[in-house]
Amino acid sequence: MILIKRMLSRRTFSILLAALLALCTTAALGPAAVAAPAEAHVVDEQRVRPRVVDLTIDSPVLGETAKVRLLTPEGWEQRGPRDRWPVLYLLHGLGDSHESWTQDSDIEQLAGLRDVLVVMPDADADWYTDWWNGGAYGPPAWETFHLREMRHILERHYGAGPRRVVAGLSMGGYGALIYAARHSGLFRAAASYSGPVHLLHPEHVRRWLVAFEKVPHYRQLWGDPVAQRANWQRHDPYALARRLRHIPVFLACGDGRPGPLDPAGTQFDGDEAYLEMLNRSLADRLQQVGVQVSTDFYGPGTHAPPYWERELHRSLPMLLGALT
Numbered sequence: 001m002i003l004i005k006r007m008l009s010r011r012t013f014s015i016l017l018a019a020l021l022a023l024c025t026t027a028a029l030g031p032a033a034v035a036a037p038a039e040a041h042v043v044d045e046q047r048v049r050p051r052v053v054d055l056t057i058d059s060p061v062l063g064e065t066a067k068v069r070l071l072t073p074e075g076w077e078q079r080g081p082r083d084r085w086p087v088l089y090l091l092h093g094l095g096d097s098h099e100s101w102t103q104d105s106d107i108e109q110l111a112g113l114r115d116v117l118v119v120m121p122d123a124d125a126d127w128y129t130d131w132w133n134g135g136a137y138g139p140p141a142w143e144t145f146h147l148r149e150m151r152h153i154l155e156r157h158y159g160a161g162p163r164r165v166v167a168g169l170s171m172g173g174y175g176a177l178i179y180a181a182r183h184s185g186l187f188r189a190a191a192s193y194s195g196p197v198h199l200l201h202p203e204h205v206r207r208w209l210v211a212f213e214k215v216p217h218y219r220q221l222w223g224d225p226v227a228q229r230a231n232w233q234r235h236d237p238y239a240l241a242r243r244l245r246h247i248p249v250f251l252a253c254g255d256g257r258p259g260p261l262d263p264a265g266t267q268f269d270g271d272e273a274y275l276e277m278l279n280r281s282l283a284d285r286l287q288q289v290g291v292q293v294s295t296d297f298y299g300p301g302t303h304a305p306p307y308w309e310r311e312l313h314r315s316l317p318m319l320l321g322a323l324t
Helices: 009-029 100-104 142-157 171-182 202-214 216-222 229-234 270-288 305-323
Strands: 041-049 052-059 064-071 085-091 117-121 160-169 190-193 248-253 292-297
Touching: 041 142, 052 142, 064 100, 064 142, 085 171, 085 305, 100 117, 100 305, 117 142, 117 160, 142 160, 142 171, 160 171, 160 305, 171 190, 190 305, 202 216, 202 270, 248 270, 248 305, 270 292, 292 305
Parallel strands: 085 117, 085 160, 160 190, 190 248, 248 292
Antiparallel strands: 041 052, 052 064, 064 117
């Protein structure tokens, strides 16, 4: 199952360590000391290739550092303090990282992206959300990190402008739609490739209940789908469909049968088949409420990078058109 491919040991250790250090610091300072609010900041910057730059950001809302990969536009190295470029956020899937889009697709070769700043942030396996944590919230807060801390850093120091679009694959496809829905006006278009885009669909809930048994941390994401149903609705693109009426939306998914981009011997992919069901459900809802939605339910195809690269190509005219 795509929901339980990766455990959260790195994140859990970081949070516990941060809490321990905070307690030690408080004890050392004494009751009269008042610490200034911490701000996210870049602690490392590495040029990977001529147009590829990796940032490491120390984030208070995550309680740890996180990586962000940039695919920079032409002329970016010579930018002045007032130079700004339109931005494409590309979000990765479960078990992937900030490196995945450049490793598994041809985005560095796409001519259409030479005038765009492409932002590929890490999200661990944490579902692009500020975790509920039993109602206490607190770290990790990925939504706040991506859309406040990281965005502000990129806009102040790395040439990111106010025109933005967002796309993602699998878990990142969910992230793209929920970010656009929960933050009206922040993005001009959104695209999801094989994303789990209907949280409260009965089949999706059933799979989450199974995931809870294998990855107990996931109960802290949004809570229980019954007891905390309202919170699930606040994080369900289907429930927030009306909030997408101001932008174009692209949905793509295969039906799980081996397709033209799969190697010989590929078996039926039940995960992709269930994701197609979720995407068709959301597409119907978006049409009902008047969203400008385009779909590519392309039939044979599994849950695999070659299809997501192809769907990025197919949706890129819509995404880039929204940036003009």
